[in-house]
Amino acid sequence: FCTWITSTENRLYxxxxxxxxxxxxxxxxxxxxxxxxxxxxxxxxxxxxxVAGSLLYGNNIISGAIIPSSAAIGIHFYPVWEAASLDxxxxxxxxxxxxxxxxxxxxxxxxxxxxxxxxxxxxxxxISVAFTAPVAAAAAVFLVYPIGQGSFSDGMPLGISGTFNxxxxxxxxxxxxxxxxxxxGVAGVFGGSLFSAMHGSLVTSSLIRxxxxxxxxxxxxxxxxxxETYNIVAAHGYFGRxxxxxxxxxxxxxxxxxxxxxxxxxxxxxxxxxxxxxFNLNGFNFNQSVVDSQGRVINTWADxxx
Numbered sequence: 001f002c003t004w005i006t007s008t009e010n011r012l013y014x015x016x017x018x019x020x021x022x023x024x025x026x027x028x029x030x031x032x033x034x035x036x037x038x039x040x041x042x043x044x045x046x047x048x049x050x051v052a053g054s055l056l057y058g059n060n061i062i063s064g065a066i067i068p069s070s071a072a073i074g075i076h077f078y079p080v081w082e083a084a085s086l087d088x089x090x091x092x093x094x095x096x097x098x099x100x101x102x103x104x105x106x107x108x109x110x111x112x113x114x115x116x117x118x119x120x121x122x123x124x125x126x127i128s129v130a131f132t133a134p135v136a137a138a139a140a141v142f143l144v145y146p147i148g149q150g151s152f153s154d155g156m157p158l159g160i161s162g163t164f165n166x167x168x169x170x171x172x173x174x175x176x177x178x179x180x181x182x183x184x185g186v187a188g189v190f191g192g193s194l195f196s197a198m199h200g201s202l203v204t205s206s207l208i209r210x211x212x213x214x215x216x217x218x219x220x221x222x223x224x225x226x227x228e229t230y231n232i233v234a235a236h237g238y239f240g241r242x243x244x245x246x247x248x249x250x251x252x253x254x255x256x257x258x259x260x261x262x263x264x265x266x267x268x269x270x271x272x273x274x275x276x277x278x279f280n281l282n283g284f285n286f287n288q289s290v291v292d293s294q295g296r297v298i299n300t301w302a303d304x305x306x
Contacts, residue, residue, distance in 0.1 A: 065160075148275075
């Protein structure tokens with residue numbers, strides 16, 4: 001059994017982390033689907049005004065969500081057996097906690113499984129390090145923020161409109177757009193998209209042709225071939241002349257490290273911004289901060305933004 005669990009010959013690697021990952025993610029996924037379709041309304045604010053989130057209660061794919069646990073529960077651990085009945089558990093939003101906690105455990109195990117498979121194959125561990133960024137972001141909005149605010153009812157709803165509502169309320173309460181770490185995270189995401197597009201287009205434009213004009217250039221690549229499939233010197237020369245010489249990488253390893261590092265660090269910083277604002281260390285506020293020599297306010301765009 002131990003040999004089979006850790007075998008790299010399996011079509012999908014299981015690993016010891018997978019032993020915990022598989023049941024937790026299956027549980028989270030199953031309960032999410034059932035609750036999204038059929039969960040009754042949840043008293044999210046603890047004021048006896050239930051909010052419906054499931055499809056059977058009038059929502060569609062856009063408006064539907066798993067409604068966060070009730071403010072009456074706070075950040076208490078609320079498994080099924082803590083409620084007087086299943087109806088009470090559903091009314092207080094028990095499925096949200098169940099899904100979120102199983103999901104967090106599952107994705108943390110996924111990180112471990114990535115490291116474990118890399119280790120078995122003799123690879124370096126950086127794939128698992130990169131995946132810590134989205135896991136940190138998920139932990140920030142589903143776990144750290146509710147803990148900081150004192151209730152799982154402040155967590156991000158599990159749905160499309162619920163996510164946007166969470167973002168708007170977050171901006172209203174914490175001014176996240178003016179938090180330096182969030183701004184760096186935006187640079188990480190947009191910069192990562194830009195660098196990915198630049199790299200992909202440069203590589204695709206400097207492929208070493210191995211086929212005739214009547215065949216697709218893609219047929220010139222054989223999986224596992226030893227030869228380079230594109231001319232990095234040509235790509236470097238093109239981009240160096242387009243911008244300037246030192247804007248272009250001439251080392252493939254440094255280039256790919258940069259492509260991986262930039263968005264990962266950005267998402268780490270975003271997760272840190274949410275985690276600090278969870279405890280009300282909010283974004284900068286420059287409202288009416290520009291005054292003349294007489295102390296009269298000079299309105300700026302900052303007064304609209306914040």
